[in-house]
Amino acid sequence: MKKTMMIAALVALPVGLSGCDKKPEAPKIEAPNAAATADAMSSMEMAAGSKMGKGSGIVTAVDALTGRITLDHGAIPAVGWPAMKMGFSAKPDLLKGIAVGDKVDFNVTVSGSAGEVTAIRKH
Numbered sequence: 001m002k003k004t005m006m007i008a009a010l011v012a013l014p015v016g017l018s019g020c021d022k023k024p025e026a027p028k029i030e031a032p033n034a035a036a037t038a039d040a041m042s043s044m045e046m047a048a049g050s051k052m053g054k055g056s057g058i059v060t061a062v063d064a065l066t067g068r069i070t071l072d073h074g075a076i077p078a079v080g081w082p083a084m085k086m087g088f089s090a091k092p093d094l095l096k097g098i099a100v101g102d103k104v105d106f107n108v109t110v111s112g113s114a115g116e117v118t119a120i121r122k123h
């Protein structure tokens with residue numbers, strides 16, 4: 001019976017940690033340790049609070065009405081991210097004039113595994 005409860009707890013953990021499309025592979029750990037089972041990126045960010053970084057990439061989707069943008073971005077060492085394609089939130093005003101296919105530089109604030117673009121400019 002105890003085993004079943006442990007498995008249920010492990011299955012419930014990844015909920016809410018899905019900000020990025022690609023994540024580094026987390027090593028498999030046998031003990032049901034919550035910190036160890038979260039992926040490395042998210043657990044580090046949660047411990048440290050929000051972080052800021054600068055990146056560059058290509059816009060693959062943008063919705064200025066809802067304030068969402070998807071970027072295929074290069075590595076952002078300041079926040080511990082490898083290159084990846086992922087969605088960000090952004091203030092709708094920031095996204096006016098930004099179109100799919102634009103090459104952009106951007107600032108990002110990361111808390112947990114969610115990122116918000118706080119500044120963006122076309123190359």
Ligand SMILES: [Cu+2]
Nearest residue numbers: 020081084086
């Ligand atoms: Cu990312």
